[in-house]
Amino acid sequence: MSATGQSFADLRADGLYVEGGVRRGSFELDLSLEVRPGEVLGVLGPNGAGKSTLLRVVAGLEELSRGAVGVGVQAWQQPGLFVPAEQRRVGVVFQDYRLFPHLDVRDNVAFAARSRGSGRAASRAHAQQWLERLGLAELAGRRPHQLSGGQSQRVALARALALEPEVLLLDEPMAALDAGARIDVRTFLRAHLADFAGPVVLVTHDPLEAMVLADRVLVLEAGRVVQQGTPAEVARRPASAYVARLVGLNLWIGTLGADGLVGLDDGGELAVATEAPQGRVLVSLRPSAITVHTEHPEHTSTRNVWPGRVTSMEVLADRVRLQLTGAPDALADVTPAAVAELDLEVGREVWLSAKATEVEAYADHAQPRRAGQLD
Amino acid sequence: MTTRQQRTPWPLGLPALVGAVLLVVPLVGLLVRAPWDGLTRILGTEEVLDALWLSLFSATLAMLISLVLGVPLAWVLARSTMPGLRLLRALVTLPLVLPPVVGGVALLLVLGRNGLVGQYLDSWFGITLPFTTAAVVIAETFVAMPFLVIAVEGAFRSADQGYDEAAATLGANRLTVFRRVTLPLIRPALVAGAVLCWARALGEFGATITFAGNLQGVTRTMPLEVYLAMETDPDAAVALSLVLLAVSVAVLFALRGRWVGGGGAA
Numbered sequence: 314m315s316a317t318g319q320s321f322a323d324l325r326a327d328g329l330y331v332e333g334g335v336r337r338g339s340f341e342l343d344l345s346l347e348v349r350p351g352e353v354l355g356v357l358g359p360n361g362a363g364k365s366t367l368l369r370v371v372a373g374l375e376e377l378s379r380g381a382v383g384v385g386v387q388a389w390q391q392p393g394l395f396v397p398a399e400q401r402r403v404g405v406v407f408q409d410y411r412l413f414p415h416l417d418v419r420d421n422v423a424f425a426a427r428s429r430g431s432g433r434a435a436s437r438a439h440a441q442q443w444l445e446r447l448g449l450a451e452l453a454g455r456r457p458h459q460l461s462g463g464q465s466q467r468v469a470l471a472r473a474l475a476l477e478p479e480v481l482l483l484d485e486p487m488a489a490l491d492a493g494a495r496i497d498v499r500t501f502l503r504a505h506l507a508d509f510a511g512p513v514v515l516v517t518h519d520p521l522e523a524m525v526l527a528d529r530v531l532v533l534e535a536g537r538v539v540q541q542g543t544p545a546e547v548a549r550r551p552a553s554a555y556v557a558r559l560v561g562l563n564l565w566i567g568t569l570g571a572d573g574l575v576g577l578d579d580g581g582e583l584a585v586a587t588e589a590p591q592g593r594v595l596v597s598l599r600p601s602a603i604t605v606h607t608e609h610p611e612h613t614s615t616r617n618v619w620p621g622r623v624t625s626m627e628v629l630a631d632r633v634r635l636q637l638t639g640a641p642d643a644l645a646d647v648t649p650a651a652v653a654e655l656d657l658e659v660g661r662e663v664w665l666s667a668k669a670t671e672v673e674a675y676a677d678h679a680q681p682r683r684a685g686q687l688d
Numbered sequence: 689m690t691t692r693q694q695r696t697p698w699p700l701g702l703p704a705l706v707g708a709v710l711l712v713v714p715l716v717g718l719l720v721r722a723p724w725d726g727l728t729r730i731l732g733t734e735e736v737l738d739a740l741w742l743s744l745f746s747a748t749l750a751m752l753i754s755l756v757l758g759v760p761l762a763w764v765l766a767r768s769t770m771p772g773l774r775l776l777r778a779l780v781t782l783p784l785v786l787p788p789v790v791g792g793v794a795l796l797l798v799l800g801r802n803g804l805v806g807q808y809l810d811s812w813f814g815i816t817l818p819f820t821t822a823a824v825v826i827a828e829t830f831v832a833m834p835f836l837v838i839a840v841e842g843a844f845r846s847a848d849q850g851y852d853e854a855a856a857t858l859g860a861n862r863l864t865v866f867r868r869v870t871l872p873l874i875r876p877a878l879v880a881g882a883v884l885c886w887a888r889a890l891g892e893f894g895a896t897i898t899f900a901g902n903l904q905g906v907t908r909t910m911p912l913e914v915y916l917a918m919e920t921d922p923d924a925a926v927a928l929s930l931v932l933l934a935v936s937v938a939v940l941f942a943l944r945g946r947w948v949g950g951g952g953a954a
Contacts, residue, residue, distance in 0.1 A: 372857050398856040411854035415872040427868070428860035476858055 329480050329512040333380010334536075335366055342366050342536040348480075348512035355527025355544070356516045359555055363536040364516040368482045371514060372405050373398035384479050384512070399428070401480075404473030408485040410465045412457035418468050419444065419453040425476035443475040447505060463494035467501060474509070481506075481513045487522055499525055520559040524548060532556050540678075550597060550675045563598040563643050569674055581640035583667075584616040589674040600634060602671035603645035606664040607655050615666045623661045626652070633657075637665065715933065722930050723923040730927040738905040739913035740931065746821060746909060747889035750828035751836075754885050758836040759878070763866070765837070766844035777841075784834045791830050792898025799826065799899075823900035824907050828889035835888050839881030843874035880943055887939045891932065 327350045334343035342363035348354045358364050369375035370382060373389060373396060382390040389396045412421050420427075423440035427433065444450045449467055457465060466486060473481060486502060487495045503526055506513055517523050523530050524544040532540040532553060540552035551557040557564030567577040569591050575583050583596055604610075610618060621639030628634075632646045635657065643665060647657070657663070696704075723730065730736065764770075765777050783791055799806045799817045809815040817823045851873060855865045871878070893911040900907040902916070910932055917925035 374853050374856070398853070399859050399861050401857075402859075403857055405854070405857045407850065407854060409850065411850050413851060413854070413869060413873075415875070424855065424860070424868075425858040428855070428858055428864055472858070 327385035327479070327511065329371065329384045329514070331367065331371060331377075331380070331382050333377040333382075335363075335370060335375065336378045340366075340536065342370075344533070344536075344538050346531060346538070348514060350511055351509070352529060353506055353513040353515055353527045355523035355530045356514060356533055357518065357520060357523045357530055357547075357556065357559070358533035359518060361535075362533045364518075364533055365484060367533070368405070368484050368514065368516055371480060371482055372403045373401045387479075402476060402478045404476045404478030404481045406466070406469045406473050406481075406483045406486055408488055410457070410469040410489075412460075412465060412468060412472070414457050416456075417453065418449070418455050418457070418460070421457070421468060422472045422475045424472065440471075440475055443471050447471045447474075447501075461494065462490045463498050466490065466494075466498050470502070470505060474505070479511050481509055481511060483513070483515045485517055485519075486515065487517075487519065502526055518559075520548070520556070550595065550673060552595060552678065557597065561600065561644075563600060563603075563641075565596045565641050566677060567594060567596060568592065569594045573669075575672075575674055577641050579641055581619060583641070583672050584669040585672045585674040586669040587672070587674050590676055593677045594674045595677045597673045597675075598643070598667055598671060600644040600646040601632070602667055603643060604666045605635065605645055605647055605651065605655060605657070606666065607661075609664050610666055613666060616669045617672065618664060618666045621663055621665050623657060623659050623663060626657065626659060637663070639665065718926060718929055718933060722926050726923060727927055727930075730921075730924045731931065733924075735904055736913065736924070736928065739908050739910050739928075742821065742824070742905065742908065743890055743910040746824045746828055747832075747886050747892075749825045750832055750889040751882055751886040753825070753829050754833040754836045754889075755878075755882060758833045758881075758885075759840055759871075762837045762840035763844055763870075766841045780837055781834045783831055784838070788827075788831050788892065788894030788896075789898050790894075792827060792895035795823075795827060795830060795895065795899040799823075818899060819901040819903060819907060821900075821906055824896055824909060827895040827899045828892045831892050831895050832885045832889040836881040836885040839877050839884065840874065843877030844870070847873050883939055883942055887936065890935060 329348040330346070332345040334341060336342075340361075340363070344363075344367070346354070356364050356367060366375060370377055370390075376395055377390055379392075380390070381388065381392075388394055389401055412418075413424065416424070419437055419440050421440075422443055423433075423436035426436035426439050431439070441450070441453065444453055447467060447470065449464075449471055452460065452464060452468060457468075460468060470483075470486075483502070487498055490498055499522065506515075506526060515523070515526055527544055530540075530542060530544050530547045531538055532547065532555070534553060534555055540547055540556065542550075547556060548560045548562075551560060551562055551564055554564055565575075565577045565579065565581075565583070567575040567583075569575045569585070569589055571591060573584055573586070575585055575594060575596050577583065577596070583598075585596065604615075609620075619639055619641075621637035621643065623635050624638050625636040626633055627636075628649075629646070631648075633649055633652050635645045635647060637643050637645060645665060647655075651657070655663070731740075761780065765773060765780070796803065796818060798804045799809070801807065801810055801816055801818065806817060809817065817826065847870060851869050852865050855869045856862075860868065890909075891911055892909070893915070896907065896909060897912055897915075902908050902912050908916070910928060914925050914928045914932070917928060
């Protein structure tokens with residue numbers, strides 16, 4: 314743990330750091346992360362990846378089995394020290410909101426001030442200010458059961474912000490909302506997260522949420538960080554099958570040779586035009602960049618052509634997504650018109666082609682941990 | 689949406705009928721045989737008023753003591769992780785099924801003048817508990833508190849601890865969480881438990897007469913008065929019983945929907 318002091322030295326300003334792990338039965342979380350003040354870190358990962366555990370560790374609701382948590386010069390956990398939740402200033406917006414059902418909105422938002430010893434009137438006045446700042450003043454007298462999902466979400470954020478926290482945590486803030494409310498709340502969160510000066514950690518399994526709200530994305534799988542980067546980087550160059558699926562990309566793993574060809578581990582070969590170092594690489598390709606033919610395309614400059622068979626077809630808004638087996642397996646998007654024209658159906662043998670310039674190859678940093686398998 | 693009328697098979701219907709009759713007819717009898725004309729005269733006697741006042745006073749006090757001691761006990765039973773909790777739970781709920789008279793004997797052995805604890809109360813502080821109003825309250829608390837503990841413990845157990853966590857992140861220490869979140873959330877169960885506890889204390893007979901005795905104005909509560917009156921003035925016994933019946937009905941009314949739905953939103 315000697316590296317801790319070193320690598321986080323510049324963060325000691327007031328950034329959040331978590332380094333260490335939690336072990337519980339067969340589940341193990343092991344990570345190291347930093348969030349700068351004002352930065353929104355999106356933590357993306359499948360269920361059971363350890364996202365919620367991470368939030369609970371930062372909030373002080375759970376202890377790291379080993380390691381350190383803190384913000385700025387203030388240590389919340391380190392060997393021999395554990396600061397419980399009530400003595401940290403961590404605002405948490407829970408997935409199920411957890412607004413106190415016996416208190417109205419104003420008293421929910423006033424709860425933090427009351428808990429810290431302010432009088433009833435002062436706490437309520439303070440709460441009222443926050444409600445007004447967030448445009449929720451007209452909800453002040455309502456009980457939580459009288460609120461819609463979107464309203465509950467906003468009140469939960471107001472309650473967390475009224476704590477005047479050093480760190481803000483949001484757990485799947487839009488998971489329980491319907492599509493309409495989701496857009497409103499996303500806009501709302503975007504506006505108010507920008508005003509918050511401290512580090513923000515946003516847990517989600519919705520890539521769009523992460524892309525829109527986060528400055529940086531961290532992908533957590535099975536308790537390990539598999540990728541970190543800006544939303545755009547992660548979306549363009551996913552480092553795991555999970556993220557590739559989320560952002561709707563084909564992702565393969567293979568070895569790039571001097572000839573510009575990637576020999577894929579699961580069979581097949583793809584020509585790439587990108588400048589990636591030779592060796593182990595990940596290769597991504599947008600489904601819409603794949604062209605489907607019923608016969609071998611004769612007159613084409615396209616370097617990547619391979620046969621495949623349609624195994625499933627799914628209608629996505631204005632296009633049809635084909636799942637194909639071949640070398641390699643692929644997802645391909647075609648227009649409904651093309652489906653009719655090419656007479657596509659499940660079981661049909663087709664030819665696929667993709668330009669080398671569309672195929673993105675990049676070094677596989679997670680390689681040593683992955684042992685050659687994407688899934 | 690009409691369901692076809694189904695005949696109840698007689699092997700179920702007949703016992704059900706007898707059971708209902710067994711439970712209802714005695715109460716009807718009480719109403720039929722009540723000395724309605726002399727009611728105010730009987731209930732106005734000093735002896736009856738003494739018993740009524742003593743009963744209300746001691747049952748209310750027993751309920752308050754049960755709240756003060758029983759709610760924290762229920763919290764510990766529901767939330768603590770210390771070892772031996774199952775045994776403790778079994779022991780504190782034993783008075784629910786223990787014949788009250790056995791409870792009275794046990795209290796006498798411990799708190800009596802020569803009892804395990806009672807002898808020191810007597811020799812050090814000059815306090816003698818048996819045959820005092822304090823003894824009535826203790827006996828009633830002993831018998832009635834488990835009703836409260838059980839009701840409240842169940843509510844603590846099923847209450848969503850997510851709220852407690854949310855309160856902790858908002859800076860509330862454990863006592864504040866208990867006072868401002870946990871307790872308000874279980875209020876329906878708390879009210880139901882308190883009312884049941886009070887009703888049970890009001891009707892207490894066996895432990896009271898064994899441990900506290902039967903002195904007018906000091907330890908003779910309504911149930912004791914009824915029992916005594918049966919020997920001397922049956923009309924008075926019926927009149928007194930009517931009062932207790934009225935109280936019981938009122939309790940049922942206060943509890944309607946609460947006992948089963950305890951723990952839900954207030």
